[in-house]
Amino acid sequence: MALPWQVLDRVTVAGEGDLELRRRGKDDFLISIGPQILMNSKAQRSELALGRLGCSKIGQHPAPQVLVGGLGMAITLRAVLDALPASAAVTVAELNAQVYQWCLGPLAELTDHACADPRVKVQITDVAELIKTAPAGSFDAIILDLYRGPHPRTDQRNDPLYGSRAIEYYRTRLKTGGVLTVWGENPDAGFERRLRAAGFAVRCERPGKGGYRHAVWVAEKKTACKHPGNPDNN
DSSP: OOOOOOOEEEEEETHHHHHHHEEEETTEEEEEEEEEEEETTTTHEEEHHHHHHHHHHTOOOOOSSEEEEETSSSSHHHHHHHHHHHTTTEEEEEEEEEHHHHHHTGGGGTSSSSSGTTTTEEEOOOOOHHHHSSSSEEEEEEEEEOOOOOOOTSSSOOOHHHHHHHHHHHHHHHHEEEEEEEEEOOHHHHHHHHHHTTTTEEEEEESSSSSSSOHHHEEEEEEESSSOOOOGGG
């Protein structure tokens, strides 16, 4: 018989309900918001693939700069750190300060204390706003691990994360040859089209070989874009 879940902590998120951290046994953790399960520590393959794919081409750079949007259980962050040299700098944008405290506390051993790594700086902020204010060419990789990924109902132009204006921000904030990786529940052809239109070389991977497989988009910034633009003017 499976052990019952124990609620370790709970915080109310305006408009969304209670954000909860639960545990059963030693290392089986779950994060939920309202009735929705966001992540389980026993299901890591898409998060690990997201971080690994985002950093696969920059691990040999002398001092790679990486932005991770969304902290969760820090599983993606752990994969990012494992792929990068000691000289790397990783900025994590997380909306909820309590999630950061969970990763420093009860979740820390799960990821070998990823958030305490000296390469990591966590900012409690909206990743979309952080990207807007970052200088052009700031990052070698941008990795989005957010619990709502692209989907067919995404506003094609104005969605703050997956619309064409947001994609143009990603393009300009990446260095030439930089990589954007994005987690999603399912493939979304419209999102892929928007990435290609912005000048990215794109593929969508489905990590794993069985069961439900999430989507991971890998979009590489080409050396030139046919339709460059300033998203603030579009």
